[in-house]
Amino acid sequence: MIRIYFAAPTWSEYEPWLPAALTAAGIRAEILLEAPDPALIDYIVYAPSGPLADFRPFTRAKAVLSLWAGVEKIVSNQSLTQPLCRMVDPGLSESMVEYVTGHVLRHHLGMDRHIVNPGRIWDPTPPPLARQRPVAMLGLGELGLACARALQALNFPVQGWSRSAKAIDGLETFHGRDGLREVLSAAQIVVTLLPRTPETENILNAESLAWLPAGAVVINPGRGPLIDDGALLAALDAGRVGHATLDVFRTEPLPQDHPFQAHPGVTITPHVAADTRAPTASTVIAENIRRSEAGEPLLYLVDRARGY
Incomplete structure (x- = not known):
């Protein structure tokens, strides 16, 4: 069983979509909205507006999967040593x-x-x-x-x-x-x-x-x-x-x-040009977890040196 920490304030938007996307990708997962034991977390679904700032306790996490296209608010975080993937959402x-x-x-x-x-x-x-x-x-x-x-x-x-x-x-x-x-x-x-x-x-x-x-x-x-x-x-x-x-x-x-x-x-206009859409973004998250578990390269991996 894979443990996923959903560290974003938008769970109500993703609740109808992410579990179904994971199941469709053949992934048995438990989605946690809190991480009382960070060392047991396999993947972090992240948004800069969420509660997570210190990634050091997540020693087992294989990737941090951002829900945002922009990563400037996280890429310089010195505690982040896990692979970071930005969101490229068809929606x-x-x-x-x-x-x-x-x-x-x-x-x-x-x-x-x-x-x-x-x-x-x-x-x-x-x-x-x-x-x-x-x-x-x-x-x-x-x-x-x-x-x-x-x-x-x-x-x-x-x-x-x-x-x-x-x-x-x-x-x-x-x-x-x-x-x-x-x-x-x-x-x-x-x-x-x-x-x-x-x-x-x-x-x-x-x-x-x-x-x-x-x-x-x-x-x-x-x-x-x-x-x-x-x-x-x-x-x-x-x-x-x-x-x-x-x-x-x-x-x-x-x-x-x-x-x-x-x-x-x-x-x-009030930052409405484009926003991550839960139905399509859930599919992107599920596919990246499937790829990681299968030993395949992650999609949309951030190059820390370039900043995106």
């Missing part, structure tokens, strides 16, 4: 694609001009075609690539940027500082889906925002610290950035006195 990917595609189309079509239009100004000027609206996708992991493919399917010309070189069929990719400048210089819409690392923090700053064509749109459903808030506000005021749609922030909920709250060029 999360689908919802991120829907959010990004929806907001790209919103800005591409100029929908605010017609929806938020108290004067009912009659302006029959049509938007350009999608193939005339370049998009920069910063981040080419599971989420970034899924969003890039969806936008390509709508005929948007997409260029991708990542920290290291990647060769992806059908997608023009760049890396490094020069590559970042090249993709931003051509982009009318920028989507940020990078992990938070020391190298990506403030990747959109005063210098890089100045590379954008005047009036470009920024959409950030990735991580709040990817953007220098002050630099973005200055770029909005100067017209360098035409609008910013932001789903993530350095402090959440976003304080009411933050300048983003009142800025007419900023759309705020």
Whole structure:
């Protein structure tokens, strides 16, 4: 019998799904919501919002399986010596694609001009075609690539940027500082889906925002610290950035006195672009436990040195 410690505050969401997923994977398991004897635990299902901070007593644990896609709140924990797997959830990917595609189309079509239009100004000027609206996708992991493919399917010309070189069929990719400048210089819409690392923090700053064509749109459903808030506000005021749609922030909920709250060029959404979905995430957790028990490589293993 495998013992699983569910160290997250969301058991009610997973109770209908995780036991069934484990059974379907051929795993006989006991799921514990407390761990009075940590040395008996085989696997930890973890969320940073849960009760667990010290992993040292869990000497038998074979893996820590995070329910979150981001691992910046745990990866530097010195007590964590067990393998750590981040969550790559098909449901999360689908919802991120829907959010990004929806907001790209919103800005591409100029929908605010017609929806938020108290004067009912009659302006029959049509938007350009999608193939005339370049998009920069910063981040080419599971989420970034899924969003890039969806936008390509709508005929948007997409260029991708990542920290290291990647060769992806059908997608023009760049890396490094020069590559970042090249993709931003051509982009009318920028989507940020990078992990938070020391190298990506403030990747959109005063210098890089100045590379954008005047009036470009920024959409950030990735991580709040990817953007220098002050630099973005200055770029909005100067017209360098035409609008910013932001789903993530350095402090959440976003304080009411933050300048983003009142800025007419900023759309705020309350971290709803994508969330882990219990039905699909349960299948991912069960599959990783099955793989571990079978001696197969774990899925979505975090590279501690890279931070994701």
